[in-house]
Amino acid sequence: MTTTTAPSPVLEATGVTMRFGGLTAVRNVDLTVNAGEIVGLIGPNGAGKTTFFNCLTGLYVPTEGKVAYKGTVLPPKPHLVTDAGIARTFQNIRLFANMTVLENVLVGRHTRTKEGLWSAILRGPGFRKAEAASRERAMELLEFIGLAHKADHLSRNLPYGEQRKLEIARAMASEPGLLLLDEPTAGMNPQETRATEDLVFAIRDRGIAVLVIEHDMRFIFNLSDRVACLVQGEKLVEGTSEVVQGDERVIAAYLGEPFEGAPEDTAAAAVEAAEAHATEGDDQ
Amino acid sequence: MATTDTTTPPRGLVALPATAARALVAIGAVATIASTFMSWTYTSDFPGDLTYYGSPAGLQILDLVAGVLTLLFALTLFGVRGLGWLNPATAIQPVLLAATSAFAVSWFSAIAIAVDLKGLVALDPGAYIAAVGSAIALVGALALPKPGDTFKDYVTKPDNIPPAAKLPAWGQRLVITAATALALIVFAYGVGVDPDASETFLGYILLVVFGTWSLFTAGLFDRFAQLNAGHKGFATSMAFLAAALFPFVENNEHNSNLGVNILVVATVALGLNIVVGLTGLLDLGYVAFLGVGAYAAALVSGSEFSRFSGVQFPFWAAMLTGMLASLVFGVLIGAPTLRLRGDYLAIVTLGFGEIFRITVNNLDGTSGPNLTNGPNGISMIPDLNIFGFNFGSNHDIGGFSLGRFANYFLLMLLITAIVVLVFTRAADSRIGRSWIAIREDETAATAMGINGFRVKLIAFALGASLAGLAGTVSAHVGYSVNPAPYQFAGSVPPNSAFLLAAVVLGGMGTVNGPILGATLLYMLPEKLSFLKEYQLLAFGVALVLLMRFRPEGIIANRRRQLEFHESDDTVHIPEQGLPDSTVGVTKAGA
Ligand SMILES: Nc1ncnc2c1ncn2[C@@H]1O[C@H](COP(=O)(O)OP(=O)(O)OP(=O)(O)O)[C@@H](O)[C@H]1O
Numbered sequence: 001m002t003t004t005t006a007p008s009p010v011l012e013a014t015g016v017t018m019r020f021g022g023l024t025a026v027r028n029v030d031l032t033v034n035a036g037e038i039v040g041l042i043g044p045n046g047a048g049k050t051t052f053f054n055c056l057t058g059l060y061v062p063t064e065g066k067v068a069y070k071g072t073v074l075p076p077k078p079h080l081v082t083d084a085g086i087a088r089t090f091q092n093i094r095l096f097a098n099m100t101v102l103e104n105v106l107v108g109r110h111t112r113t114k115e116g117l118w119s120a121i122l123r124g125p126g127f128r129k130a131e132a133a134s135r136e137r138a139m140e141l142l143e144f145i146g147l148a149h150k151a152d153h154l155s156r157n158l159p160y161g162e163q164r165k166l167e168i169a170r171a172m173a174s175e176p177g178l179l180l181l182d183e184p185t186a187g188m189n190p191q192e193t194r195a196t197e198d199l200v201f202a203i204r205d206r207g208i209a210v211l212v213i214e215h216d217m218r219f220i221f222n223l224s225d226r227v228a229c230l231v232q233g234e235k236l237v238e239g240t241s242e243v244v245q246g247d248e249r250v251i252a253a254y255l256g257e258p259f260e261g262a263p264e265d266t267a268a269a270a271v272e273a274a275e276a277h278a279t280e281g282d283d284q
Numbered sequence: 285m286a287t288t289d290t291t292t293p294p295r296g297l298v299a300l301p302a303t304a305a306r307a308l309v310a311i312g313a314v315a316t317i318a319s320t321f322m323s324w325t326y327t328s329d330f331p332g333d334l335t336y337y338g339s340p341a342g343l344q345i346l347d348l349v350a351g352v353l354t355l356l357f358a359l360t361l362f363g364v365r366g367l368g369w370l371n372p373a374t375a376i377q378p379v380l381l382a383a384t385s386a387f388a389v390s391w392f393s394a395i396a397i398a399v400d401l402k403g404l405v406a407l408d409p410g411a412y413i414a415a416v417g418s419a420i421a422l423v424g425a426l427a428l429p430k431p432g433d434t435f436k437d438y439v440t441k442p443d444n445i446p447p448a449a450k451l452p453a454w455g456q457r458l459v460i461t462a463a464t465a466l467a468l469i470v471f472a473y474g475v476g477v478d479p480d481a482s483e484t485f486l487g488y489i490l491l492v493v494f495g496t497w498s499l500f501t502a503g504l505f506d507r508f509a510q511l512n513a514g515h516k517g518f519a520t521s522m523a524f525l526a527a528a529l530f531p532f533v534e535n536n537e538h539n540s541n542l543g544v545n546i547l548v549v550a551t552v553a554l555g556l557n558i559v560v561g562l563t564g565l566l567d568l569g570y571v572a573f574l575g576v577g578a579y580a581a582a583l584v585s586g587s588e589f590s591r592f593s594g595v596q597f598p599f600w601a602a603m604l605t606g607m608l609a610s611l612v613f614g615v616l617i618g619a620p621t622l623r624l625r626g627d628y629l630a631i632v633t634l635g636f637g638e639i640f641r642i643t644v645n646n647l648d649g650t651s652g653p654n655l656t657n658g659p660n661g662i663s664m665i666p667d668l669n670i671f672g673f674n675f676g677s678n679h680d681i682g683g684f685s686l687g688r689f690a691n692y693f694l695l696m697l698l699i700t701a702i703v704v705l706v707f708t709r710a711a712d713s714r715i716g717r718s719w720i721a722i723r724e725d726e727t728a729a730t731a732m733g734i735n736g737f738r739v740k741l742i743a744f745a746l747g748a749s750l751a752g753l754a755g756t757v758s759a760h761v762g763y764s765v766n767p768a769p770y771q772f773a774g775s776v777p778p779n780s781a782f783l784l785a786a787v788v789l790g791g792m793g794t795v796n797g798p799i800l801g802a803t804l805l806y807m808l809p810e811k812l813s814f815l816k817e818y819q820l821l822a823f824g825v826a827l828v829l830l831m832r833f834r835p836e837g838i839i840a841n842r843r844r845q846l847e848f849h850e851s852d853d854t855v856h857i858p859e860q861g862l863p864d865s866t867v868g869v870t871k872a873g874a
């Protein structure tokens with residue numbers, strides 16, 4: 001932690017570049033997330049948002065640049081990143097399908113528990129206590145996201161929206177200081193999206209900073225203290241919702257065009273989008 | 285399917301009133317039962333000697349059981365009081381399958397007699413009555429109201445099985461005890477079948493397959509699983525107690541030997557299940573770890589053919605030596621390969637398995653340094669002596685005389701219990717969950733903070749050392765060790781393909797699955813001597829069929845059980861989570 005009274009950064013990514021052969025998916029991106037902040041990351045399909053997340057969490061080793069969490073530079077190893085305090089969800093849900101809801105969250109507790117093989121076999125009082133505490137903590141998290149009543153279900157049998165929520169609970173189980181959410185409302189209906197909005201605020205109120213990728217503009221501009229827009233691997237703009245919404249380059253590159261594949265074009269509050277949609281319908 | 289009656293839906297495949305159909309099943313069953321008390325053939329040449337009146341033998345006993353089962357299920361259709369528990373849904377399926385078991389056993393017997401003894405003249409009236417009686421029962425069963433439109437509906441468990449009436453705790457334990465005892469009797473009978481009487485064993489298989497199937501469709505297995513889940517400790521102790529009683533029930537050395545060998549392969553399969561079933565790592569050279577353990581134990585056993593013939597470790601030290609040696613090899617193989625993804629491990633372990641065997645073959649003093657005595661192996665391994673209990677000699681316990689193999693059986697059972705304990709405890713813990721997480725999705729698992737390499741190495745090393753542990757006992761049981769059995773695939777059981785097949789066939793990730801799988805795969809070629817040459821082919825066919833029809837193995841892991849469980853207490857079919865508008869929004873990406 002820095003000693004300054006200024007906002008203390010949780011995440012500092014500097015000059016992150018990721019090249020796949022000739023393709024530069026992420027180019028020299030700097031991004032800072034401060035404690036208690038919700039930061040949005042937007043950009044058209046293929047802009048490199050997910051790739052950037054993968055660089056932050058060690059799934060990809062960035063070609064250039066470094067990632068620091070609370071002042072310490074992270075090694076590009078996913079388990080060490082999680083151990084340090086960054087947890088994430090995946091754009092295409094990656095739950096442990098044949099494990100129960102509770103077990104999924106318990107796996108998330110891996111870095112915060114220490115019991116090894118021996119204590120598992122010997123089952124001493126220490127093991128039982130740790131296991132009970134883990135279960136309690138996991139149940140508390142399930143309570144928090146509203147899935148406690150399904151603790152014993154297989155995660156594969158959950159409906160889509162609940163699977164997304166479970167991924168968030170699983171990530172939170174590692175007691176992170178920063179949570180990376182990759183399109184948490186993809187595939188959700190408007191009510192669920194609204195609930196997720198509240199959930200993200202509640203997570204922030206628990207003292208966890210959030211960096212969130214989303215195509216749903218109303219969601220992202222409602223939620224975020226700051227928004228960064230990635231286009232073709234480069235950070236085009238960064239600023240408050242108002243600034244980014246009004247930025248001409250962003251409108252040209254992303255917001256202006258009718259964004260295909262965005263979850264709820266009809267529900268999106270972006271009035272222009274709705275109108276564009278309607279006129280489009282009239283034309284045809 | 286040719287239906288004779290299509291106008292009224294509740295009719296059966298054969299057009300008969302339901303009452304007549306039920307009566308036919310019962311009559312046929314009674315006729316089948318009666319036939320088993322008659323002579324089926326006039327000469328005692330046929331295995332089992334089926335010539336007596338009044339005392340069923342061999343295939344007749346099996347047919348008797350099948351007939352009784354059919355009769356009982358038929359009576360449940362009449363609503364006989366006291367039998368409701370047998371068929372809670374008064375379903376048709378168990379009746380049909382039971383009748384099929386009687387039909388299969390009767391007709392198989394009759395045909396086998398005719399074929400073995402050159403012609404129908406060899407058949408006595410009893411055989412005809414069995415054939416006709418069981419056919420009547422089957423026709424009756426087919427005339428019962430159809431459970432559904434397809435053939436599949438006849439052989440699958442119906443959904444509408446009512447939950448069991450709540451028994452008092454002692455009653456539940458009684459049921460568990462009785463069922464375990466029944467399982468022991470069925471198993472012991474199968475092991476006890478004379479290896480020359482392949483016919484009897486085939487009849488046994490027919491009865492077991494159709495009989496258990498009919499009990500399954502009646503819903504009794506689910507109920508038993510529920511009872512077991514409520515009394516886990518008790519059920520496990522009963523299972524081990526039943527296994528411990530095996531040498532007393534089947535009190536002869538040949539069968540005890542068979543029992544030990546089954547236990548050895550079952551235990552090793554269970555160890556492999558940690559690697560393959562829980563962690564999802566394909567290990568194609570696993571049997572080499574059994575070999576390492578066996579050789580380590582043989583070397584320190586005090587055998588005069590051992591390189592260190594003067595050295596004789598006490599057994600606990602030999603066990604530790606075997607485990608440690610396997611552990612070291614496990615780490616040596618695992619450390620460089622487990623960092624890589626995918627199939628490297630399979631290739632490296634396959635290579636390791638072969639290298640182990642070839643190296644052991646060559647460490648004979650001429651091709652290489654003398655350590656293992658080459659192809660001759662290390663023989664004359666002395667029997668164990670633990671606390672003055674000599675495993676080589678007979679011991680009288682409670683009027684039973686336990687021979688050498690029975691002694692080893694009990695020791696091996698202890699080892700199996702240890703491995704079962706390690707497996708279950710490890711699986712249900714932080715480390716076990718991380719294994720399963722790795723199996724399910726390695727990327728997500730590492731993103732949850734799991735050090736994939738470390739966790740996989742632990743699984744691999746644990747699996748190796750458990751195989752090594754089993755190897756130490758098997759070296760003593762078999763008097764000698766030699767390199768031949770430790771190969772990838774072969775006609776003699778402990779080979780890697782066999783163990784893998786046992787795990788996959790039985791059910792990956794479960795405790796009972798690999799034990800059952802290993803038992804089946806060991807017993808079948810043992811009892812069906814004509815199969816021996818075709819064992820690998822039969823393996824292949826069995827695995828292909830299994831993967832087609834039941835990819836989760838004979839015993840499904842919790843996944844399936846949970847699905848039953850969920851449909852019991854919560855109905856959440858109409859998901860409000862997925863309205864039409866969301867279709868097609870998901871995108872691919874890392
Ligand atoms: N492992 C990889 N190898 C090669 N190219 C990759 C790899 N991962 C991503 N890419 C490429 O990098 C670019 C950025 O992809 P990325 O998934 O990061 O986009 P995104 O901004 O998350 O898009 P979306 O909104 O569709 O999720 C794409 O062109 C993609 O094809």
Ligand SMILES: [Mg+2]
Binds near residue numbers: 050051873
């Ligand atoms: Mg993406």
